[in-house]
Amino acid sequence: xxxxxxxxxxxxxxxxxxxxxxxxxxxxxxxxxxxxxxxxxxxxxxxxxxxxxxxxxxxxxxxxxxxxxxxxxxxxxxxxxxxxxxxxxxxxxxxxxxxxxxxxxxxxxxxxxxxxxxxxxxxxxxxxxxxxxxxxxxxxxxxxxxxx
Numbered sequence: 693x694x695x696x697x698x699x700x701x702x703x704x705x706x707x708x709x710x711x712x713x714x715x716x717x718x719x720x721x722x723x724x725x726x727x728x729x730x731x732x733x734x735x736x737x738x739x740x741x742x743x744x745x746x747x748x749x750x751x752x753x754x755x756x757x758x759x760x761x762x763x764x765x766x767x768x769x770x771x772x773x774x775x776x777x778x779x780x781x782x783x784x785x786x787x788x789x790x791x792x793x794x795x796x797x798x799x800x801x802x803x804x805x806x807x808x809x810x811x812x813x814x815x816x817x818x819x820x821x822x823x824x825x826x827x828x829x830x831x832x833x834x835x836x837x838x839x840x
Contacts, residue, residue, distance in 0.1 A: 729822035732780045737824065739780045742773045746787045746795030746813065746835070762795060762835055770833065775825045782822050789816035799823075799833040 733739055745765045750758040764770030775781055785797045794812045796819070813819035 729782055729820055732822040732824065733782060735780060737778060737780045738776070739782055740773070740775045740825075741782045741784070743784045743786070744770065744797065746785055746791065746797075748792050762793075764797075764833075773833075777825055777828050779825045780822055781825055782820065784818055784820045785813050786818040787813045787815050791815050795835050797833060797835065799831065 747763050747766055748760055749763055749766065751761045751768065752758055761768060773781070781799070783797060783799060785795065787795055794814050796812045
């Protein structure tokens with residue numbers, strides 16, 4: 693609060709705050725894919741392929757009815773991926789030709805959005821993105837990047 697009785701406009705959006713701090717600099721730029729996976733897949737690091745299929749299924753509820761759910765390779769939760777720190781993760785997502793909707797994938801361990809790289813994978817297509825598993829821990833992945 694100002695004692696003079698006037699107010700001051702303050703830009704508080706996250707992007708404005710980052711800009712006011714001088715922007716961000718990537719500490720580990722090699723951890724981020726840039727477009728096609730070729731550079732990371734040929735980097736000499738171990739590569740772990742994680743191939744998923746986006747499938748809609750009807751799952752039962754406790755009341756005896758069903759609901760339509762998106763699964764990864766027919767599983768809820770999806771399959772577990774285990775890698776060693778420093779491995780290249782090569783994620784592919786295939787949407788079958790008989791699927792009713794496109795899907796995407798976002799894996800929090802990548803510390804980036806897959807949307808610029810994979811985005812929404814259209815029906816009867818396969819998308820991919822790659823990243824280096826730099827940060828240890830347990831991470832989730834989920835459907836992301838579905839723009840209709």
